[in-house]
Amino acid sequence: MKQTKITLEENEIPERWYNIVADMPNKPLPPLNPATQEPIGPEALAPIFPMALIEQEVSQDRWIPIPEEVRQIYTSWRPSPLYRAHGLEKALDTPAHIYYKYEGVSPAGSHKPNTAVAQAFYNKQAGVKRITTETGAGQWGSALSYACQHFGLGCEVYMVRISYDQKPYRKLMMNTWGAEVIPSPSPQTEAGRKILAEHPDSPGSLGIAISEAMERAATDPDTNYSLGSVLNHVLTHQTVMGQEAIKQMEKAGELPDVVIAPFGGGSNFAGLSFPFLRMNFAEGQNIRCLATEPTSCPKLTRGVFRYDFGDSIGMTPLIPMYTLGHNFVPAKIHAGGLRYHGAGALVSQLLHDKLIDAEAVDQIESFEAGVLFARAEGIIPAPEANHGVASAIREAKEAKEEGKKRVILFNLCGHGHFDMSAYEAYFSGELHRHELSQQDIDSAISEIDTPEIPDTAA
Numbered sequence: 001m002k003q004t005k006i007t008l009e010e011n012e013i014p015e016r017w018y019n020i021v022a023d024m025p026n027k028p029l030p031p032l033n034p035a036t037q038e039p040i041g042p043e044a045l046a047p048i049f050p051m052a053l054i055e056q057e058v059s060q061d062r063w064i065p066i067p068e069e070v071r072q073i074y075t076s077w078r079p080s081p082l083y084r085a086h087g088l089e090k091a092l093d094t095p096a097h098i099y100y101k102y103e104g105v106s107p108a109g110s111h112k113p114n115t116a117v118a119q120a121f122y123n124k125q126a127g128v129k130r131i132t133t134e135t136g137a138g139q140w141g142s143a144l145s146y147a148c149q150h151f152g153l154g155c156e157v158y159m160v161r162i163s164y165d166q167k168p169y170r171k172l173m174m175n176t177w178g179a180e181v182i183p184s185p186s187p188q189t190e191a192g193r194k195i196l197a198e199h200p201d202s203p204g205s206l207g208i209a210i211s212e213a214m215e216r217a218a219t220d221p222d223t224n225y226s227l228g229s230v231l232n233h234v235l236t237h238q239t240v241m242g243q244e245a246i247k248q249m250e251k252a253g254e255l256p257d258v259v260i261a262p263f264g265g266g267s268n269f270a271g272l273s274f275p276f277l278r279m280n281f282a283e284g285q286n287i288r289c290l291a292t293e294p295t296s297c298p299k300l301t302r303g304v305f306r307y308d309f310g311d312s313i314g315m316t317p318l319i320p321m322y323t324l325g326h327n328f329v330p331a332k333i334h335a336g337g338l339r340y341h342g343a344g345a346l347v348s349q350l351l352h353d354k355l356i357d358a359e360a361v362d363q364i365e366s367f368e369a370g371v372l373f374a375r376a377e378g379i380i381p382a383p384e385a386n387h388g389v390a391s392a393i394r395e396a397k398e399a400k401e402e403g404k405k406r407v408i409l410f411n412l413c414g415h416g417h418f419d420m421s422a423y424e425a426y427f428s429g430e431l432h433r434h435e436l437s438q439q440d441i442d443s444a445i446s447e448i449d450t451p452e453i454p455d456t457a458a
């Protein structure tokens with residue numbers, strides 16, 4: 001298991017976030033007010049987000065300075081290491097050179113604290129007392145709990161009931177960092193009470209949990225709401241990963257031919273790939289950026305580009321996105337972080353303009369890849385991350401067939417230490433392939449009743 005670990009010094013943590021909007025040939029379309037279908041102004045978001053984050057959400061500036069206090073907190077796990085995967089290369093007997101950026105070194109075990117810390121900082125600065133959010137598998141809730149604890153903010157996490165019951169350790173992690181974790185639907189909110197009145201045994205859903213968290217933030221002046229993916233400012237915060245990776249690849253003396261990341265709402269993909277896309281825009285490089293989604297939730301490869309809600313209940317503004325429809329309920333695969341019906345506006349526009357690529361991987365292939373990786377490299381990936389590993393392995397096998405070197409970089413965006421029950425299901429043969437038929441896709445898309453994107457813009 002020979003590894004090359006490429007590290008950076010603390011003072012090489014980026015000093016600014018990269019906002020890709022400045023370099024996009026076609027800017028993302030504006031979010032719309034669902035009632036009027038007119039573009040929303042920043043003031044529409046003011047009841048739930050601090051102004052600094054709203055400004056970042058609509059910013060056209062290429063670089064956004066990272067506050068020194070945030071950089072200080074980043075030093076507790078950043079710069080994160082980048083490895084050359086000699087063990088995996090050997091196992092695959094490939095001429096490809098495989099590299100991975102490892103984000104499992106953060107306190108919460110994934111890339112999510114990169115934005116959680118920034119969001120908690122700006123909320124604290126704005127005088128907010130408490131942040132609410134939703135969590136499914138628990139990755140985002142734990143990252144935000146950690147960040148809120150650091151700044152002395154209260155944190156209230158609405159956790160989808162079924163995950164709350166099935167994933168006690170993620171919940172306990174949040175409790176340890178001082179967060180209150182509430183199974184959703186809950187009697188605490190109007191939205192929750194309404195669901196409970198009709199379905200007292202409701203297992204909950206991410207859509208319901210979002211409604212509860214947003215309602216709390218909208219009705220309490222001391223409380224704000226926070227989102228862990230999809231939105232522009234979240235993706236921008238994550239670009240610390242790609243900026244570090246560029247320096248690390250330089251140290252290795254190589255430039256990737258392909259940059260790969262698993263895709264839920266787009267934050268770890270954007271965070272690693274956008275700084276490399278900038279090299280395409282600014283320096284005429286031709287680095288392929290590839291997002292990997294599960295075949296059970298294929299919005300990028302089989303969805304449509306149109307306006308849709310960010311949540312499943314229809315509380316958010318309409319966002320221009322690749323989507324399977326906000327009512328689409330993906331199969332219960334174990335990569336919970338990838339079970340999201342849509343994609344962020346930035347990534348969607350880039351995909352539409354063919355500046356990035358996407359492919360889908362079945363969960364069986366993803367776990368085969370993850371187990372092979374763990375045996376070759378030692379690190380056990382999160383089930384979400386396994387999708388990126390699977391794509392990297394596909395690329396390495398292609399390179400072998402061609403008999404040519406290919407430099408592959410992927411995002412190992414989290415470890416799987418709290419997801420061993422998913423590995424248990426895989427080992428015991430309980431996991432199944434999830435390929436949607438064209439009929440399933442057509443019927444999901446035919447239910448979308450939100451506005452289409454005008455041809456002139458698209």
Ligand SMILES: *Cc1c(COP(=O)(O)O)cnc(C)c1O
Binds near residue numbers: 140262265266269384
């Ligand atoms: C949340 C999460 C994802 C999916 O979200 P993105 O915003 O697409 O990155 C993927 N991997 C891990 C480990 C996560 O925690």
